[in-house]
Amino acid sequence: MAGNSRQAGTSVTSRALAILSAFDEQHRAMSLSDIAARSDLPLATTHRLLGELSRWGALDRLPTGEYVIGRKIWDIGHLAPAETGLRQVAEPFLHDLYGATLATVHLAVRDGTEVVYLDRLRGNQSVPVVSKVGGRLPLHATGVGKVLLAHAPGEVQDTVLGGLTRITSYTITQPGTLRRQLRQVLEKGYATTREEMTLGACSIAVPIHQRDRVVAALGLVVPSLKGSEQRLYGALRVAAQSIGRRL
Amino acid sequence: MAGNSRQAGTSVTSRALAILSAFDEQHRAMSLSDIAARSDLPLATTHRLLGELSRWGALDRLPTGEYVIGRKIWDIGHLAPAETGLRQVAEPFLHDLYGATLATVHLAVRDGTEVVYLDRLRGNQSVPVVSKVGGRLPLHATGVGKVLLAHAPGEVQDTVLGGLTRITSYTITQPGTLRRQLRQVLEKGYATTREEMTLGACSIAVPIHQRDRVVAALGLVVPSLKGSEQRLYGALRVAAQSIGRRL
DNA sequence: GCCACGACTTCCATCCAGTGGAAAGCCCGG
């Protein structure tokens, strides 16, 4: 007595992809049952797909039996032109920026209503930051996020402004306040945050233009912007222009 | 009149994976027909699978109609623990190394008979290097490669020694010579190359130990090792030990 | 201007590969 009653709209391929989607920052290692539950697939099916994915190298298996994302995915991911191209070009300028400011340097793009960090240079003894390369954060509480949001289509802005979650006591949660700031970002050419994402961390960020489109943002994280805002902005602007010219 | 005669041993999932495998360093952007040819699948099937993969975000489509690896793969790849964990830990030490030496810094692991570069800090005006983050190079012609090869299982060594391809006129292609060097790597604790991969570039590299296993290699690329070998080795050893302790 | 050619997209009858419930292993901890 065997069954067969697949849900509508789920091709075989998308099931394999659903399994990959089950992994995220909070779920880097999962057991068979976890994965089956999170991807909403029957155990037996999940088991077979996990086998195929592991054999190919998309997943690895830990000694504990848990599954994790494998090297092959990491590998192939680095062929993505947007990410890698931009990174490649920006890399030396990020180093220069770090050398000139000793602040944590961020290179980020927008994906939907989130910031995705493409690269990060972390100063050794500098402010603690939560960003990770490949990681995501909300658009409204980071320097690079505000820049990207200010240059995003209106509908994206509306979505984000409609759900401003509080992260620290300084996070901006009033749509009106943020909208005003976004207008200023366009006027002044840079965005700042003051402990809105992490207590003790302020940031300043500028857009990177490719031709006349904003494709990424470049930011610095420092303990305080007091007095150094213009100097940091100057360094950022030069770097962002140089990167943009080379795209 | 439709047909259906699938080759044995090709599950649906592996067809989707075959498509992803069709992409590599030399083929970052391909048309439908290219992909179908390279993954040895019928056009119509490839077309449908490409559609599914694109819809999910595994692939993007350029304005020209060509397909490229999409951000989602890049994203998920960064959840791979081996790659990301090691990188995360090593990052600050790589910066220190760069600061201390101003040489190009490499962090790499072995995958089969190749080096995979996990991270690279490129000095601005330093020697040109061919490595890319996520890229692969042969084991026998790079500093990090020799280290990883020296600590690899015998069968891997045999395979590599059996096919030493020439890259520059200084590349070591005599199995005996290389085998002798590998023994020295184990004795001295570090490996060197002299223009074996790129003319005008020498390198020095050390292993990174996790408990008592060699999990990665750390290397520097400089115009010349003359006189600075011991100083560079010292800096590398300290960094590698610090990284190893934190794993 | 028009046709020919290549590349991409859509269609659909066929049929076998994927499916998933169930049952059998396996492993701990009590």
Add this chain to the structure above:
DNA sequence: CCGGGCTTTCCACTGGATGGAAGTCGTGGC
């Protein structure tokens, strides 16, 4: 030694993937 949770294997069934062919689009040669 037994019970419960998790993983692995099994297999009859069926509906979705398949791919040859036909349709469409774009382009360049004459």
